[in-house]
Amino acid sequence: MxxxxxxxxxxxxxxxxxxxxxxxxxxxxxxxxxxxxxxxxxxxxxxxxxxxxxxxxxxxxxxxxxxxxxxxxxxxxxxGKDDDPLYPKDLQKRALINKYLHFENGCLFSHMKAICVPIYWEGVTELCEKRLKPLKNCVGFLEKFLGDRDWLVGDSYTLADISVVTAICGFPVFFSLDEFPKVKAWLKRCETHLPGYATVNTPGNDIFMDSIRTRLHN
The missing domain is CATH 3.40.30.10 (Glutaredoxin)
Incomplete structure (x- = not known):
């Protein structure tokens, strides 16, 4: 095949x-x-x-x-492997992972896209605070979801972390994450522990953030 x-x-x-x-x-x-x-x-x-x-x-x-x-x-x-920890067969763990996949799609990426589409395809050159506010709210939700846990679901990274981090890592081009210390610490863990982060995610995210900066007024 x-x-x-x-x-x-x-x-x-x-x-x-x-x-x-x-x-x-x-x-x-x-x-x-x-x-x-x-x-x-x-x-x-x-x-x-x-x-x-x-x-x-x-x-x-x-x-x-x-x-x-x-x-x-x-x-x-x-x-995947039998009962792969990325997406375990345990129904409750899988349901929690699915929850975060929907959260990434319906909250994080949806509001991020609402900011990016006008910048890329409509000639907008300034960030809109009205669109930034719901995105910040989403990061606030993630801060609460994380609580005192290292990972979103269970004791190791899963598809939940992989999906969510690819959106969150680009948010500093819009606003500082300093008011979300748990999210920042989790982001650092993802950078350190996710296989391929440095070779796959970082270069692409750098391109994304640079492309936004070049389209915005300084």
Whole structure:
């Protein structure tokens, strides 16, 4: 069988969540870079794969799947170890991980996207405090979720941490995280312990933050 193909880009936090999951699992895949800022995701062949024209996309020998959360859970279920700690079979742990995947998608990334889309595609050059406030509120929720725990679910990192960190790590381009010390400490743990963080997540996040800075007035 051919290697699974992942279509994405380091600029994209959801793509990086898939990349980090692959690194944590130690599986082989083929990467296809999608030039998001030059509208490669709007080309006919890409839209045929995914009418929503979003990234990332997984092509697992003809099985096409979009949405990073669906992709990472699928990868662990198909290619992971028995009862893989990234996404354990214990129903309560899995439910908690799913909760944070939905939190990342519906709260963190949703409000982040509301800020980024006008900057990238509508020529907006200043941050909008009205849009920043709900994003800060989301980080406040995460601060409370973490409490005194090292990781979001259980005693080791899971898909919850992988998904959430790819969004959170880019927030300092919008506002300081100093008022969220538990989030900052958790972010440092992710940087230290997640396989591939330095080689996969950091370079892509740097590109993301630099691209935002260049589009904003100093």
């Amino acid at each position: 051919a290697l699974p193909i992942i279509y994405g880009t380091g600029l994209s936090p959801p793509s990086r969540a898939v990349y980090l999951t692959v690194k944590a699992m130690g599986i082989d895949v083929k990467y296809e870079e999608v030039d998001l800022l030059n509208d490669a995701h709007l080309k006919e062949d890409f839209v045929k794969m995914n009418p929503q024209h979003t990234i990332p996309i997984l092509d697992d020998n003809g099985f096409i799947l979009s949405d990073s959360h669906a992709i990472i859970t699928y990868l662990v279920d198909k290619y």
